[in-house]
Structures are given as structure tokens and as C-alpha cells.
Amino acid sequence: MSTGLRFESVTRRFGKLDALTNFGLQCPSGSMTCLVGPNGAGKSTALALAAGLLPPTSGQITVSGATVELATPSESTGYLPQRSSFHALLTAGEVLDLACAIRSVGARARRQVLEVTGLREVLDQPVGNLSGGWLRRLGLLSCLVGSPQLLLLDEPFVGLDPETHERLVNHLEDRLESGATVLVASHDFEVLDRFNPHTVVLVEGRLQYIEAPGNHDSNSSDTRDHQTSRSIYLEALSGNHASSFGKVER
Amino acid sequence: MKAALLIARREIQLLRRSRATHGSVVLLTALAWTPAVLLPLRSGSLGLSAFADMLPLQIALSGVVLPLLALLAGAELLAGEIEDGSLIPSLTLPLSRRTCLAGKCLGRSSILALAYLIAFATVGVAVAMNRGIDSWRDWAAVTLAGLLLSLATGGIGIALGASGKGRVRVFGAALIAWIVLVFALDGLLLAGLVALAPAPPTEVGKHGHTELAAPRQPAPSGRSLQSKDPHARHSEAEAEPMTTPSTWILALNPVSLFRVTALTASPVLRPRVGLSFPNSRPRELLSTIALGWLVWLVLPLGAAFYRFQRTDLF
DSSP states (O other), X not given: OOEEEEEEEEEEEETTEEEEEEEEEEEETTOEEEEEOSTTSSHHHXXXXXXXXXXXXXXXXXXTTEEOOTTOOOTTEEEEOXXXXXXXXSBXXXXXXXXXXXXXXXXXXXXXXXXXXXXXXXXXXXXXXXXXXXXXXXXXXXXXXXXXXXXXXXXTTTTOXXXXXXXXXXXXXXXXXXXXXXXXXXOOXXXXXXXXXXXXXXXXXXXXXXXXXXXXXXXXXXXTTSBOHHHHHHHHHHTOOOGGGOOOOO | OHHHHHHHHHHHHHHHHOHHHHHHHHHHHHHHHHHHHHHHHHTTOOSOOOHHHHHHHHHHHHHHHHHHHHHXXXXXXXXXXXXXXXTHHHHTSSOOHHHHHHHHHHXXXXXHHHHHHHHHHHHHHHHHHHHOSTTHHHHHHHHHHHHHHHHHHHHHHHHHHTTOOOHHHHHHHHHHHHHIIIIIHHHHHHHHHHHHSOOOOEEEOTTSSEEESSOSSOOOOHHHHTOOOGGXXXXXXXXXXXXXHHHHHHTTSHHHHXXXXXXXXXXXXXXXXXXXXXSSOOHHHHHHHHHHHHHHHHHHHHXXXXXXXXXXXX
16 A cells, blocks of 8 residues: 655654654555544644645655645645634635636536535625534535545544534545545544544654554444554553554654 | 636635725825815815826825835735634645735735726826826826835735734834835935035025025935925026936835836926936936836845745644
8 A cells, every 4th residue: 555645753843842743654545544632732733744834843744755845735635724714705605616726626526525515505605604613614625625635634523513524424435445545633533433544642742652444443342352543542641552553653 | 827816816806895905995095186186275275286286295195105005905915814824725725825925916916006096097087187188297107106116015015924923013013114114214315315425515595595506416305395495496407417326325215216216207396306317318217216116026025925935824
């Protein structure tokens, strides 16, 4: 399986704060990797670095072998930031039009992303009039349009109603089947386990634990043989994780 | 190129709905009409003044108001969107920051330049219909020089906004830049100009006081241009030509360069400040002015692009 996204000894500092320290990770194509960790662990920083919105203080990030450059996002990357802020004076339709035009997306792909996000009914509304949930969907729409091969999703399931939530899960499953790479930061463990992801635990900017897929079982309560994302996370935090379940890259 | 045009279109969509843009249009309209309407009021009459009479006041007002408006509009271009995070969605699309900034600059400068030109064109038409078209070319030249000044100072504002600091800090920096350009640096350069000029011969004037026989150093300041003292006026034949080194000094400040440009382009104003071109306009002077504007249009924008490439948006 080829490597879709790769972090190589990446460190990012904000002043005196080390948001990410010597972070190494490989996200294979056609798989989902979920970043879990307490608040302020560096999950969002890792995603912003991969999106090319932040420069690493040291280290290198590559997407399909090409180095991620600050200020020049790749055409194959879709990024959903933690907070979806759009200019209040634009309509949702204008946001979609811009995203479609820049990604050179046709009417069919436009319809598809509208079906996933269910935004059709508010396309004429100014963004300033939309609720938090609608804004979240608009962020998803901007990220998913054009079917980018690398999806960087920061808390994608937060604020979504159950129908949109389910449509998004189905869409992500389709994208994974078609070979897309997904890196997601989320605390929605039950949903994450449906994708059987690589689970990466970050604590205070350091990689604490990696769980390979195959050891997950969302239906099992026996955490000795089958690990859920939640149990991996809790064990990693408590320092009781069994080393045979994964390897830590430092 | 296509992406930059798409961003420019989005910027125009935003500006058409923005109250700040509406306010700027009102201010530009007021700026355009003030010289035409205000001057006749001094003599207690209502109406419009002629093009030639409007020029000094227009230069004085434009040299103060336009840099302020342009600096704030330029600073807001990036500072506002960086602060509220609305720039991030654009930058998550396959769009380089350079393209994004180019599109935003194009959109904002085109709509504000259009508003400026429409505001002044309406004044021009009204004055031409009421007072005739004498000296309209001088007035048009001053108007276009004002547009260049706006673009140059707008670029400085954009460079300040590209720092990624908050709105308050960027607007504070823009105000400081305005004070420096319009008052401090302008005064300093004029002082330098006087210091470098050869000592002027003096004579006892007709009113018994010592006055300049001829203003050997040009004073392209809006304030001095408003003098109505007939002894301050000299014919082109009497006046000394402005030398290129003088222009170089004034080209160090876009506000001073605006005045030099306006005066150079205006045969009506030149004799009033002792600026003359004995045969034809010296090529060096025009080259200096053109080069000065080129530098002031390109340098701040270049700094803005350089800075924005490296700005942390989180």
C-alpha cells in the first residue's frame, strides 16, 4: 500500500510552546488514520501543517511523495478546519460556486456534494444567517467538492444532525474504497471504529501510541483482544497500553 | 490567472454589500465635490467654481484624505479576514496565497478606483457644463495623480495588513503610516529640498518687506498653493526650472510625488509655484516621476506578497 501522507520528524513551535514535537507518521492510501488525544495535544496543528497552512519549524511533510509547501495547497487535498468561518456577506451558493470553479468541478460533482451535505435549501442564504450546524456543513462542502485524494478533517462529525452524519460516514466509506487517504482528528470514537482506522494517540504534542487497523472491534467489550479507539486512547493516556498492539515512532 | 479572477469576482461581490465600501464611496464623492462647491461660498455665492480655481484645494485635500482612505482600505484587505478566520476556506482550496492576494487586490482596487473615477467624473461634467472646459486637462491630471497616490498608499496598507496581526494593531499602524507620510516625511523632504537648494537672492519687495525674488525651490505643497498674494505668482519665463535632484527627493514620499506630478501636469499651477519648463517638459523630470510611481506601486505590493507568503494564519 503506497504512502498517501507522511510526516517526517515534524516539530512545530508557537513561541515557547511546542505544539508538535518530532512527529513521525505514515498514512497509507485508501485508509483512514485518526488522531486522538486530549485538548491541546497537537491534532489540529498536525492537520493544518499537512494542509500547508502552517510551516513546520523543522521536519518535512509529503503527500504522495511531494513535499507540502506553505502557501501552495495541493489540488488533491481537502481540508476541513476545526472552525468553519466564511465571510458573512457571501451566500452559501457563492461559497460553493467559488470552490467548484477553482477545483474545475462540473455539475455532477456539485450535485453529489450537495447531496452529502444537504445544503441545497440554504444556497441563497447569506452565510451570516446560517446556524453553526449549517456552517459546519458548508465547511464540509468546501472540503469534499472535487473529490480530493487526501482528506484532512478536523472534528468532522461535530454539530451535524443524524442524517447528515450518516451521509458523511457513507461518503467517507466510498472515498476510502476509491483509494483516498483520510486523516481525521475526532473524539467520536464510535463512528471512527466503523472505519477500522489506524489510531494515533497524541499527548502534549508527542506521539504516544499507534494502533494498526485490524485490532479494532467496535462491538467487543473485551479490550484485551480487540481494541476500540476509546480503549486505545484511554490506555495510552494511562500508560497501560500493551506494546504488542502497535509501535511508537519517535 | 483564472483563479485570481475568480477571487477578484468574489471580492467585488463582497464589496458591493459592504457598508465600509458604501462609506468610502460617500467620502470620495464628498472629496470630489468639496473644491467645486466650497470655493464659491467664500464670496457668498452658490454655484460651482472653475477647474483652474479648484486645483489648489483639490491637491491639498487629496494629499491628506486619499492616503488615509487608501491605507485603511488596504490594511483591511487581509487583516479583517485573517482575524475572523474567513480567509482559511479560500486558502484550503488549491489556490496559492500569491494568487489569492492578487485576486483580492485586483477586486478591491478595481471597485474603489471605479468609485473614485465616477465621483470625480460627475464633478468634471457638472463643472464643464456650468463654468466651461477651460483647464479641464489640468484638473483631470490632478485627478489621475490622486488615483496613483491612492494605489500606492493602498499597497502600503496591504503590506501592513499582511503581517497577520489583529485589526486594531494593523489599523493603528496604518494611522501612524498616514501621519508619517502626510505630515512628518512630507515636511522633512520639503525641508531637505530647501536645504539643498542654492540660497535665493532677496530683494526688498514692493510692500517694503523682504521677499523671494523668485521661488528657486519649488514648494509643491497644497498649503502654499493657496496663496492669493499676487507677488507670489510669477510667470513661467521668470521662474526657475525644477531640477531633477529636487524631484528625486520628493519622490521618496508618495504624497510629495503626488504634488510634483500634479504640478508638472498642470500649466495653470506651474507659474504659481515657480515651476517652469522653458522649452518643453524635461525628459529627466518625467522619467523621475514615472520611475517614482513605478517604485511606489510595486514595492509595497511586493512587500505584501512576500510577507503574506510567510504569515501564520492560526
